[in-house]
Amino acid sequence: xxxxxxxxxxxxxxxxxxxxxxxxxxxxxxxxxxxxxxxxxxxxxxxxxxxxxxxxxxxxxxxxxxxxxxxxxxxxxxxxxxxxxxxxxxxxxxxxxxxxxxxxxxxxxxxxxxxxxxxxxxxxxxxxxxxxxxxxxxxxxxxxxxxxxxxxxxxxxxxxxxxxxxxxxxxxxxxxxxxxxxxxxxxxxxxxxxxxxxxxxxxxxxxxxxxxxxxxxxxxxxxxxxxxxxxxxxxxxxxxxxxxxxxxxxxxxxxxxxxxxxxxxxxxxx
Amino acid sequence: xxxxxxxxxxxxxxxxxxxxxxxxxxxxxxxxxxxxxxxxxxxxxxxxxxxxxxxxxxxxxxxxxxxxxxxxxxxxxxxxxxxxxxxxxxxxxxxxxxxxxxxxxxxxxxxxxxxxxxxxxxxxxxxxxxxxxxxxxxxxxxxxxxxxxxxxxxxxxxxxxxxxxxxxxxxxxxxxxxxxxxxxxxxxxxxxxxxxxxxxxxxxxxxxxxxxxxx
Numbered sequence: 420x421x422x423x424x425x426x427x428x429x430x431x432x433x434x435x436x437x438x439x440x441x442x443x444x445x446x447x448x449x450x451x452x453x454x455x456x457x458x459x460x461x462x463x464x465x466x467x468x469x470x471x472x473x474x475x476x477x478x479x480x481x482x483x484x485x486x487x488x489x490x491x492x493x494x495x496x497x498x499x500x501x502x503x504x505x506x507x508x509x510x511x512x513x514x515x516x517x518x519x520x521x522x523x524x525x526x527x528x529x530x531x532x533x534x535x536x537x538x539x540x541x542x543x544x545x546x547x548x549x550x551x552x553x554x555x556x557x558x559x560x561x562x563x564x565x566x567x568x569x570x571x572x573x574x575x576x577x578x579x580x581x582x583x584x585x586x587x588x589x590x591x592x593x594x595x596x597x598x599x600x601x602x603x604x605x606x607x608x609x610x611x612x613x614x615x616x617x618x619x620x621x622x623x624x625x626x627x628x629x630x631x632x633x634x635x636x637x638x639x640x641x642x643x644x645x646x647x648x649x650x651x652x653x654x655x656x657x658x659x660x661x662x663x664x665x666x667x668x669x670x671x672x673x674x675x676x677x678x679x680x681x682x683x684x685x686x687x688x689x
Numbered sequence: 690x691x692x693x694x695x696x697x698x699x700x701x702x703x704x705x706x707x708x709x710x711x712x713x714x715x716x717x718x719x720x721x722x723x724x725x726x727x728x729x730x731x732x733x734x735x736x737x738x739x740x741x742x743x744x745x746x747x748x749x750x751x752x753x754x755x756x757x758x759x760x761x762x763x764x765x766x767x768x769x770x771x772x773x774x775x776x777x778x779x780x781x782x783x784x785x786x787x788x789x790x791x792x793x794x795x796x797x798x799x800x801x802x803x804x805x806x807x808x809x810x811x812x813x814x815x816x817x818x819x820x821x822x823x824x825x826x827x828x829x830x831x832x833x834x835x836x837x838x839x840x841x842x843x844x845x846x847x848x849x850x851x852x853x854x855x856x857x858x859x860x861x862x863x864x865x866x867x868x869x870x871x872x873x874x875x876x877x878x879x880x881x882x883x884x885x886x887x888x889x890x891x892x893x894x895x896x897x898x899x900x901x902x903x904x
Contacts, residue, residue: 445730455866554862644806658723658732
């Protein structure tokens with residue numbers, strides 16, 4: 420990982436940062452396997468550079484960004500809570516820039532209502548994408564409403580702990596939407612498309628009763644198979660005092676984002 | 690011819706105790722790693738899942754004893770009780786870990802989980818069904834219950850299917866591992882109703898082979 424030049428960004432939290440070791444060894448990135456350690460141990464063949472990120476669809480100026488172009492955005496430290504849908508959480512010092520800054524460069528058309536994202540497909544480099552028993556359909560796809568995508572909390576991350584992003588965390592560029600469950604944070608993005616209709620997303624395609632399009636962190640709406648009322652902070656407490664903490668609405672970012680969902684039934688739109 | 694006066698040491702009961710000792714190694718080792726902070730990430734979940742997987746492995750091993758003897762002539766019957774009891778104790782440890790280390794004895798959450806989440810209901814049912822089997826695993830109960838003991842212990846077929854289903858339903862995606870456990874559980878249970886026919890067929894084949902040899 421190469422060091423990145425950053426400036427302190429907004430929204431920092433004074434909660435203790437999860438260790439680099441935990442952030443880089445406990446991951447869900449099924450392209451490398453479904454085990455938590457697989458993304459770290461089985462991503463050796465993956466080549467995140469060179470890289471191109473195509474941005475197109477309903478835009479005035481479609482554009483392709485390489486890694487240098489992505490790292491040329493003014494990079495900020497964004498220290499966010501990350502709440503996984505599996506009821507664990509971390510505090511992660513990301514390095515990135517607002518997605519809005521990138522969208523501004525391609526000039527979305529008035530007809531664009533949603534943003535669709537797509538992860539790279541490289542079976543030869545990603546062992547989870549080859550063989551029998553692949554866990555899901557590739558490419559991994561995600562989406563946001565345009566106003567969610569333009570929210571200042573939403574960033575594209577190119578780094579972690581002041582250096583370029585490790586492979587297991589979604590090198591070279593990934594999405595971070597801190598008020599949503601972690602699976603919205605699509606990794607190793609190759610395509611961003613502005614679209615008119617709500618895009619298909621990987622987890623809701625696979626199990627629509629359990630995962631919706633919005634996936635906002637919500638302690639009041641349980642996953643059908645487990646409670647979302649509390650969470651385990653990775654690396655905190657110990658074996659005998661795994662002190663669960665209560666999960667906060669919108670992962671503690673309600674003040675910033677709750678108004679995006681005025682009038683929307685969050686039980687129906689989970 | 691001189692025979693040894695007495696066997697100085699009988700390896701059979703000792704090998705059963707050895708199986709118990711070895712069987713508890715995964716639980717003890719991971720408990721040690723967890724207690725000393727050597728399991729990275731989500732230590733409690735890792736330990737909880739490990740106990741569940743080993744419970745399922747011991748259940749499958751218990752039910753594999755009969756087909757192994759029938760089909761491969763490999764007789765492990767004297768280890769079956771130990772395998773079954775290991776499965777029971779792993780299920781108990783799995784549940785205690787969930788209850789104490791994972792849920793911090795939050796009884797309302799635990800009751801809600803058991804009542805409302807089908808995979809947990811199924812897992813809990815398997816634990817409840819294992820209790821009478823563990824309680825009647827002693828020789829006195831076997832003698833005392835006679836044929837009823839056999840009937841009662843057929844519950845193990847329901848338990849292994851429940852265990853494998855509990856595992857497959859607990860994961861976000863049914864990958865190779867839970868799938869293979871389900872298949873094994875299904876095959877081991879499906880063997881039971883087929884067993885009389887298979888045994889009959891093997892017997893007939895043995896008879897005709899020996900007749901052919903004598904001709």
